[in-house]
Amino acid sequence: LLVQGTYKITASARGYNSETKTVKVGNKSAVQVNFTLTRKDSKMEEGKVPDINMADVSDPVTKEFEMLIKNLSAENGLEHLLLTSTADVLPYRYRPYKDLSMFLRGLNLNYPLITNLTSLGQSVEFRQIWSLEISNKPNQSEPEEPKIRFVAGVHGNAPVGTELLLALAEFLCMNYQKNLAITKLIDKTRIVIVPSLNPDGREIAQERDCTSKIGQTNAHGKDLDTDFTSNSSQQSRVQEPETKAIIENLIMKQDFSLSVALDGGSLLVTYPYDKPVQTVENRETMRHLASLYANNHPTMYLGQSSCPNKSDENIPGGVMLGAEWHSHLGSMKDFSVDYGHCPEITVYTGCCYFPGAGQLPTLWAENKKSLLAMLVEVSYVETWLDISSGLRQI
Numbered sequence: 347l348l349v350q351g352t353y354k355i356t357a358s359a360r361g362y363n364s365e366t367k368t369v370k371v372g373n374k375s376a377v378q379v380n381f382t383l384t385r386k387d388s389k390m391e392e393g394k395v396p397d398i399n400m401a402d403v404s405d406p407v408t409k410e411f412e413m414l415i416k417n418l419s420a421e422n423g424l425e426h427l428l429l430t431s432t433a434d435v436l437p438y439r440y441r442p443y444k445d446l447s448m449f450l451r452g453l454n455l456n457y458p459l460i461t462n463l464t465s466l467g468q469s470v471e472f473r474q475i476w477s478l479e480i481s482n483k484p485n486q487s488e489p490e491e492p493k494i495r496f497v498a499g500v501h502g503n504a505p506v507g508t509e510l511l512l513a514l515a516e517f518l519c520m521n522y523q524k525n526l527a528i529t530k531l532i533d534k535t536r537i538v539i540v541p542s543l544n545p546d547g548r549e550i551a552q553e554r555d556c557t558s559k560i561g562q563t564n565a566h567g568k569d570l571d572t573d574f575t576s577n578s579s580q581q582s583r584v585q586e587p588e589t590k591a592i593i594e595n596l597i598m599k600q601d602f603s604l605s606v607a608l609d610g611g612s613l614l615v616t617y618p619y620d621k622p623v624q625t626v627e628n629r630e631t632m633r634h635l636a637s638l639y640a641n642n643h644p645t646m647y648l649g650q651s652s653c654p655n656k657s658d659e660n661i662p663g664g665v666m667l668g669a670e671w672h673s674h675l676g677s678m679k680d681f682s683v684d685y686g687h688c689p690e691i692t693v694y695t696g697c698c699y700f701p702g703a704g705q706l707p708t709l710w711a712e713n714k715k716s717l718l719a720m721l722v723e724v725s726y727v728e729t730w731l732d733i734s735s736g737l738r739q740i
Contacts, residue, residue, distance in 0.1 A: 357381035411725075414530055418722045424642065424715050432524035435516045437509050437706040440553060443473050443545045449512060450476050450541075457519040460484060460532060466540070467591025470565035473545040475591050480518055480537040493536040493600055494724045495688070496717070497592070498608040500570050500678060502547020502561035504699045506709055507608025511541045513710050514717050535725050538596065543588055544570055556698035557654075564588055571620075572674055574681035592678075597686040604635070604724045605682050605690035606717070612658045612694040613651035615639050620668035620677035628689075633665060636691045638723055640664035642716040653697035668692065 356366040365381050417423050428434075441449055454463040462484035465474040481491070496514070498507030518537070521528040542548055544564050551561030563569050564586055573589040585593070617632035626632070640646040640663060649661040668679060682690040693716075695709060 355379065357383065411530055411534055414527060415722060415726045418527060419726050424718055424722070427525070427527045427718065428715065430525060431517070431521050431528070433517075433520040435513045435520070435710070437513045437710050439703045439706070440505055440509060441512065443542070443549055446508070446512070446542060446545075447474065447476065450478055450515075453478070453515060453519060457522070460519065460522055461515075466595040467587060469544070469546045469588050470586070471546045471549075473549075475543060475545065475588060476541065477596060478515055478539045478541070480515065480532060480539070481535070482533040488536065489601070491534060491536050492603045492724045493538065494721060495538045495540070495596065495600075495602045495605040495690075496608070497540045497543060497605065497678070499540075499542035499544050499548055500607060501609060501699075502542075502544040502549070502564075503551040503555070503559060504562075504610030504695075505542075505548055505551065506610050506695045506701065506706070507693070508541045508548070509706055510608060510695065510710060510713050510717065511539050514714065515539050515541075517714065531721055531725060535721065537721065538600070538602075540592065540596070543592060551700055553700050554702045555700050558699065571678055572676040574678050575676045575684075593681070597682060597688070602682075602686065602688040604720065605686075605688050606639070606720050607678060607690060607692045609692055609694050610696060610699045612653055612655070613646055613664070613696055614649070614658065614661050614671070614694050615646070615665045616668040616671050616679075616692045616694075617665065618668060618683045618690065619680050620673060621675050621680050622669050622673050626667065629667070632689055632691070633667075635689060635720075635723070636665035637663055638719055639691060639693055639716045642719040644712055646716075651697055655697075658697075 353369050353371065354366055355369050356364050363384050365383055367379055367381070369377060369379050371377050418427060450463055454461045460480055460482060462479040462481075464477050464479070466477050467475050469475060481488070496511050498511050499505060518528060518532060522532055523529055544561075546565040547561040547563060549561070552558060566586060568586050570586060570589055573586050574593065576583045615636040617629075617636040619626060637647075643664070646664040649659075649664045651658045651661070653659075668677070679690045679692055682688050693713075695713060698705075701709075
């Protein structure tokens with residue numbers, strides 16, 4: 347269901363020409379929109395081998411995947427997936443840049459058929475900003491597949507998100523071809539993980555320091571989450587290399603359907619916008635995505651973070667509009683919506699920026715169901731309709 351607003355919706359199927367329509371959804375009766383797709387080429391070219399992937403909606407493989415996503419989206423569906431997982435991971439330490447790089451290279455080496463490791467660019471101090479893609483065809487373009495982006499380490503002093511994404515990557519790879527549900531999710535989805543956007547800040551951050559801002563900024567002293575859009579009208583502004591790398595080589599390059607950013611310092615999920623705005627288009631849709639994460643977390647949905655900062659208490663459902671929590675300009679979330687045309691939520695994993703490594707197993711246990719819920723959600727939306735732009739307001 348779509349909330350009130352104006353949408354561009356595209357219907358597509360293999361072997362057919364796609365069709366896009368502008369749809370206005372009101373606040374009263376339901377709106378029905380019919381699509382009639384025509385075949386790309388009804389006559390087989392001489393000598394051309396038929397495309398076995400040009401299947402219609404009765405394709406049993408497609409129907410099987412649709413049923414899987416519906417089952418996973420149902421109550422207790424994700425619990426069953428986790429219980430039937432062949433292997434789990436147990437994060438036990440933080441990885442500085444060198445170890446993180448070795449881990450990612452090892453994952454790519456051990457799972458070359460479903461992973462592709464690339465560098466988006468370099469940080470101020472010339473560290474690589476790694477991007478790991480997980481898919482059944484990681485080196486091939488599959489425009490029809492939904493794409494989800496996970497990003498952590500925008501603030502280097504909050505590395506919990508980095509370790510959670512490394513654990514997620516390992517969990518998915520280890521269960522591929524061993525767990526049916528995870529295998530099909532990887533086969534039908536393109537997953538991109540950027541575990542550390544600010545590796546320079548991460549290198550100077552200190553473990554067990556819950557409140558320190560050391561490492562929050564990059565090596566130029568810039569908070570990257572204020573660097574995505576200019577706060578002035580000057581067109582010659584120079585962006586930080588980390589910001590430029592993810593904008594040019596990921597956000598603006600690939601057509602993502604959903605983005606999840608992980609941060610620290612509180613326990614909640616925020617949704618667009620971070621900048622002060624009069625109205626937020628598709629607010630209920632954005633809030634739904636944030637609530638999906640919070641509701642699959644054992645305590646986040648309660649809205650009682652118990653953080654020293656009492657202003658973070660009594661947050662309904664554990665979700666809040668970014669501007670109503672900590673308003674600021676130039677955030678990655680706002681840029682993703684306005685320019686990348688992709689909804690993004692920011693997850694704050696806990697009150698402590700840099701908790702001791704002994705807490706990592708608990709943090710992974712608390713967040714893995716929510717992370718998988720986002721992966722299922724992006725697949726759920728696109729099993730029946732290609733709306734990679736369907737959540738975007740015109």
